[in-house]
Amino acid sequence: MFSLTLNGTRRHIRDVSPNTTLLDWLRERGHVGTKEGCAEGDCGACTVAIREGESWKAINSCLVPLPAMADREVLSVEGLSEPGKPLHPAQQAMVETLGSQCGYCTPGFVMSIFEAGHRPDLKGPENAWKLDDQLCGNLCRCTGYRPIRQALEQVAGTHPADGFQGQSPPIEALSYQAGEERFFRPATLEALWPLLEHHPKATLVCGATDLGLDITQKGVRFPTLISLEALPIGGLERRETGWRIGATMSLADLESAAPLPILTRMLRYFASRQIKHRATLGGNLCTASPIGDSAPVLMALGASVVLASKAGERSVLLDDFFLDYRKIDLRPGEILAYIDIPHPKPNTLRGAYKVSKRREMDISAVSAAFVVELSAGIVSSARLAYGGMAATTKRASATEAMLIGKPWNDENLELAIAALDFTPMSDHRGSAWYRTQVAGNLLRGFYAETRDTPVPELQEGHIGTVQVSGPVETQP
């Protein structure tokens, strides 16, 4: 048995399969204000808020296995205001701006706007871009978004005195079973090791933004899930040699901690706010998707993963961690505990790029990250990592080798592009022709972009992933 708090009421849960999503549980119990629009975390109709620390976080209830919510405080749209009482400011704003037409996506938008009301970092024009980010995980097919954006502007960062201030309860260890299905959430590494030993076939999970899809789209029933969410490996640490990122740190937290501009740039278009609240860097690396957006950046930065087990820790360079399509060097009894990123040398050029059909909340056709070290204009090291160009995230080794020892100039740039050696596939995200063109052009764009600024940051309102207008004539 476990318990959670829903709209202020403590709920004790037993005999519910751990493969039940929070959304299904809510709707089966008559809390039908929260809707299913896609069950794949892309439309946001299922958005609810959970309390974390002193703030609220919007999440996709369609992707969360219910026991992951144990000890947590969950707020659904029904909990925002009582019938007959005044509406919550997030609700009132949506009424006044005519932000609802058919109303089906509305509860999800209301919850995302509710979160925005409690966010401290949304005020002012310099944060305008965060408004799009805040709502890019909520789809509306009726309004064209203008009134919804207006509602968000009215509420964002206003800290309404709505009675939802407070502190989240601690997340404790959990051992839950319903029928033959189990869900464990150890709170210490010492408690984790025996679980891994006794349940060698268990599936590891943290935010479940990928695993949730297996449940909702493929109908998978996981016999044993071990959640890493309560383990003390979720922090960010600045060490002498580099940054150590905890594998279970949420991407939203990592984005706001912003240890490295190139990471921040990647995280902006990584996914929706809801997804970034639950997704982790460790999870993104362990799913080993060839189009995962974090891997190229981390690979270009020369990151390693720290794999921990009862026997101790080993460190593996990310290049060696990906073995094949969706295959990683993670042994039984091991977890990915940390990601180590060495401090970039001061004289390096760094850029991260993502090209997808839709700018926000889409999977990339091509992603790329480049780190080039120069000594007196000569390339001393180059790490050029691509996603979407091969079965795994892959460095352009031939191009890197070709560049080293050469001057970083127009001529060698074109030679480097000509040396790119990928045979990408054609699929619904992009043809092989497109991927090949873009792979070269991103390097061209990186060259132009880093001419004056070694590590260009993302500018609001940029036209493409490359943010400079480029030379008048670029062809050799």
Next chain:
Amino acid sequence: MKPTPHESANLHVTGRAVYVDDAPSPHGCLWVHPVTSPVARGTLRYADASAARALPGVHAVLFDHDIPGDGLIGPIVHDEPLLSRGPLHFFGQPIAIVVAETRELAEQAAALVTLEIDEQPPILTIDGAIEAQDFLGTPHVIARGDIEKGLEGAEHVVHGEMRCGGQDHFYLETQAALVTPLEDSGFHILSSTQHPTEIQKMAALVLGLPANRVVCEVPRMGGGFGGKESQATQPACWAALGAWATGRPCRVRFSRHQDMAWTGKRHPFMGRYSAGFTDGKLVALKTDIYCNGGWSQDLSIPILDRAMFHTDNAYFIQDLHFQGHACRTNLPSNTAFRGFGGPQGVLVVEDAINRFAESQGLDAAQVRADSFYQEQQPTPYGQVLEGVRLRRIWKELRESSGYPERRSAEQGQGWVRSGIGFQPVKFGISFTASLLNQAGALVLVYADGSVQLNHGGTEMGQGLHSKMLKICAIELGVPQSKIRVMRTATDKVPNTSATAASSGTDLNGAAVKNACHQIRERMAKIRATMPGAPSFAQVALQCWINQVSLAASGFYATPGIGYDREAGRGTPFFYFAYGASVCEVNVNALTGEYRLVRADILHDVGDSILPGVDKGQVEGGFVQGLGWLTQEELINRPNGSAVTLGPSTYKIPSIGDIPRDFTVKLLDKAPQHGVIHGSKAVGEPPFMLAIAVLTALRHAISSFGPGPVELAVPATPEAVLRAITIQKGELPRA
């Protein structure tokens, strides 16, 4: 002044608005799930449901031969077997339904039904159907003058081919129905449908019952956009069949993947054209257009017709010959979607104008404005235009958007280029099957002065109920707070038409007005006998005391319209709605990515009944059109199954895709004579305003090299990069 909120806004934002799947399951409710075809084309030889039937909790597995009534359904022609009779026409075609205790169990059991199938290679595309000469219905021809002479005499002739893809409706609420058997062998159907009468008719047909045994009720829809005009029928009929067979309530709800796999989309179109221009004006147009209809007729013929009614768009063309064909393919039957073929027809002529302007180095906006219809000019089908507002709109929008200065501004020199486009629209209002232009209402005044308002239209987010509420309040002379809009139900208003063709307010509003007037006249007689200034409630009470009826059924039929399809002549439309947009884009030539930076729209809704609601329709329609033209791309495998089954692979616009600078204005002081409160229909016309974005993209791309631009639709970043590469001469023209 603050705009009037949506009539259900408080329910929407609190999560208390009820949609079909939110209704609690009645006692003993079962779930229905179909067994579907795993091939796009073939013949079903044998099906074995014994393993499914043996599963505990499975109550029935039903095939075509179990249907008590007629197993053939369809909105115009009954050419769709509800459950396959052997031939298989598309991937996902229903073969049987499973009725079981839970949704999961029904789905699980459906997978246990074994099928023996002879598979044949499917035809999926327009080109494939043309090659096989496989068409639905008969071709349609609209012609005027002598097209060959017209083209010969033209100063310039351009030839081209316009292709556009389909579009999933992506209503946020998927298809759903809940059917409850009643005590007298009747059935109550709760359905997410734009057409409750169609559900009633088809369920009665399938069950072999008279229509009076079936009641269909619609709480509201979580979006429709045409996708629930004819295609809510199948799930409702499955549930009705299940309820009939088991005697228990049955419900069904599609998952997003199922909805995208099984239901029809906007029709992809191909249009070949030759267009003649003289003095920078369009003077002759010959087109052969084809739509991909999918496996059955559904609404493909009237959709093709509407495409052809709009191939002229806003332009008078002296000599013309339009011919249209609907192709039969092995896809889910493509269906109604906002614009109903109109946008695809408009795209043909706009492609011709863009191609001409680009090849001559002209501003396409000038060609458009010079080709505008004049007052009293006839359309290709002979309807004489009155009240043409195109020039007025263009004049006002030109000034407010600063189009001339922005068009002549520098487009940039590096990778990033800007482009600007102008798009007018003229859109015919009325169902082109003229008999459908009728509506009913039932207004009930109670003795305490409160009112129940029933009308034949359905609420899918467009604000129809909000407008009916306002019309009723004005016509009865009571505050809106006294009126309750009831759920749409076929036992309140019979024989309704679909809420479609943008006609909901025109038709139902007039019927509501008619009902209110009957009651008001009766109440006026009683009021005249009362001293002082009695309130509405006091008069209502006195009516009851004096035994005067306080209920009235209202009716309306659009006068004076009709069309002869054989002759290609007539007056299919009661009037036309007009609008225009100016859009500006910035394009990045490294990746083909771009951003719509500014959109200015001026749209004609007559005298708006609810400006806030109308503005919402204009904005929403524009953005939906933007999605269709720029990023929504449906992809099928060669075997006919769909790759794009959810929002992770099918990208409708999200908040970051709309322009930061987005100005929508409604044309001021523009009453439309003979329409309810001087208003005009608004649902569909603004959809086409997004074509300005295509023109703007083409303008930006044309800065990379000479000649017409080869930009595919949807204009994804890849399509844009390809067009730029062609423009630079680095890839051959197709």
